[in-house]
Amino acid sequence: MSDPARESTRRRLTAKQADTVERLGQAAVTVLGREGFAGLTVRRVATEAGVGAATAYTYFSSKEHLVAEVFWRRLVGSPCVAHQSDDPAERVIEVFGHISKPVADEPEFAGAVTAALLGRDPDVEVLRLRIALDIRDRLTEAVGADADPGVVDTLELLYSGALVSAGMGYSSYDDISRRLATAARLLLG
Known part of the structure; x- marks a missing residue:
């Protein structure tokens, strides 16, 4: 490969x-x-x-x-999280933190990523699909292979919405991390 x-x-x-x-x-x-x-x-x-x-x-x-x-x-250069917990919510929180790192410390880059990924350039569409599949795989592994696909879909939407919110300057990345952790706990118990 x-x-x-x-x-x-x-x-x-x-x-x-x-x-x-x-x-x-x-x-x-x-x-x-x-x-x-x-x-x-x-x-x-x-x-x-x-x-x-x-x-x-x-x-x-x-x-x-x-x-x-x-x-x-940056995303694919950052290997998947080695999970330390048996708790699916905790593993998802680890993944959220890990996949947010490529933009968390650079607000200009983060905003640019949001704008870029919303574009219609065919090359961006290919990357958007690759990014989505990578994130889905990481979340599925964190939740567990037998997880309800609706749960993984919801987690993906939470992450995407959080990045858009932070990229638009509505929330800080620290605030987004806390809110994603809360949402993961509510969803996964």
Whole structure:
């Protein structure tokens, strides 16, 4: 099986190409911190990364695609939680905390991820599906293989809604973590 960190939405990557994509991702986070999502462009990111704009567009169809790809790479680069508890609610809370880490400390990036994932770019749609499946798998494992699929659906909706709420600035990530923990306990007992 191939390494997801070496896969792009658009094509498989050589080691050199993967390095370029990594530099573009780091540059995107830097530009986001400085300019915000409104000021982010693939051209600005390319300049920050020291590559040509045409090269950047080889890998990313839009700024939304770029931001979604950075989030995806952070998510899959963060291995699944090794659960310490037999309590499904506690395991779900661990997963919520773990899958929120890729954005929790960077509010500009978090807001950009929310905006990017809501976009209609076909490359973003592919990533949105990959992200959703990864999160579903993590939550299903936490709840237990014999869990009611409706419970996992509800947990996914809780997480998605929480990220949108935080990304829009309605709640802090600390507040979201507490609220997700409360919701998991209410749902799972």
